[in-house]
Amino acid sequence: MEPPDIDHTYYNGRHYHNRYQVIKEDIPFWIRRVKEFGDPVLELAVGTGRVTIPLAKEGFQVTGIDVSDSMMTEGRRRASEAGAEVEWVKADVRDFQLGRKFNTIIFPLNTVCHFLDLRDLEACLSCVKEHLARNGRFIIDAIVPSAERLARDPDERFFNSEYPDPDGEGVVKVYESNRYDPASQVNHVKFHYQVPGRSEEIVEELNMRMYFPEELDALLKYNGFGIDAKYGDYDDASFGPTSPKQMIVCGPGE
Ligand SMILES: C[S@@+](CC[C@H](N)C(=O)[O-])C[C@H]1O[C@@H](n2cnc3c(N)ncnc32)[C@H](O)[C@@H]1O
Structure with missing residues (x-):
């Protein structure tokens, strides 16, 4: 299995x-869900600990796995600055063996x-099953594909965001463009x-496989969850026609 080239995805x-x-x-x-289902918690693709560090600060026992050294180096630095205890493990979420189970x-x-095909998604689901406690829960946050966004002209650029340059040189501005392939469902x-x-722009590619709601439910079901x-958003609203998110809480199936 090829490791993903993360440092050319998120800079x-x-x-x-x-x-x-x-x-x-x-x-x-995430804090509400961990209160509901308990720790220990495993965060897949922990990145720089944006979620895991606040969970650790709430007193939960947390482990985060990620393939990117640069993400986890930044995460470790931030955790130590915040006085948060997090276990960082370098691993691919499609192929990991930690030898223990997690409640959440x-x-x-x-x-x-990031899983561009079913093989990758199913490999990850199989690892999750091995690591999920008997009454544990696996919770996914996935965007609901937006027809309007996917239909954008690939030659058009849109403002995405701006943020302080980590080297203290001012403000970094990010613009985005996208081309959606309806056959592979990859944006x-x-x-x-x-x-x-820097006189030249830095251009990075992020390929995102769109998982449509009924499709994701079916994939979970047929992989044993x-x-x-x-939920349809971060406020625990029920999932419905205008929901921006698929926040799916699942456990080991029958
Ligand atoms: C959108 S970021 C999310 C980071 C963090 N969970 C958050 O919410 O801020 C995606 C993360 O997925 C990681 N990643 C992508 N593919 C991965 C894989 N196959 N195995 C482990 N980590 C992966 C990247 O390194 C990156 O840190």
């Missing part, structure tokens, strides 16, 4: 952190969309980074 851990740290609205959702396994922020996103002091709850 690097320091930039990822500065760009994504503003996303905080999902944190209370979480997969935040659309990372499931090929390009991020164009304008970094102060039972769905207990499905």
Whole structure:
């Protein structure tokens, strides 16, 4: 199994952190779920600990796995700064053996969309099953594919975000364009980074497989999971026609 080329997806851990740290609205959702299902917690694709560090600060026992050294280096630095105890494990979420079980396994922020084909998704689900306690829960956060966004003209660029340059040089601006392939259901996103002091833009590609709601439910079911709850946003609203998110809570099936 080829390791994913993460450092050419999110630029690097320091930039990822500065760009994504503003996303905080999902944190209370994860704290509520861990209160409901208990620790120990395993976060798949932990990144820089954006979710795991607040969970550790709530007093939960947490382990995070990720393939990217630059993400986890930044995560370790932040955890130690925050006085949060996190176990960091370098591993591929499609192929890991930790030799123990977890009451809650979480997969935040659309990372499931990194699995571009069913083989990768099913390999991950099989590892999750091995690591899930008998009454444990696996919770996925996946975007609901937006027809409008996927239909964008690939030659058009849209403002995505801006964030402080981690080298202290000013503000980094990010623009995005995307080309959706309806056959593979992969959205090929390009991020164009304008970094102060650099004359050329840095262009990174993020390929995101879109998982449609009925499809994801079926994949979970046929890979041996039972769905207990499905929320449509981070505020625990029921999943429905206008939901932006698929927040799926599942346990080992019958
Ligand atoms: C969108 S970030 C999410 C990070 C973190 N969970 C958060 O919510 O901020 C995606 C993360 O997935 C990791 N990743 C992607 N594919 C992976 C794989 N096959 N195994 C482990 N980590 C992976 C990347 O290194 C990156 O840190």
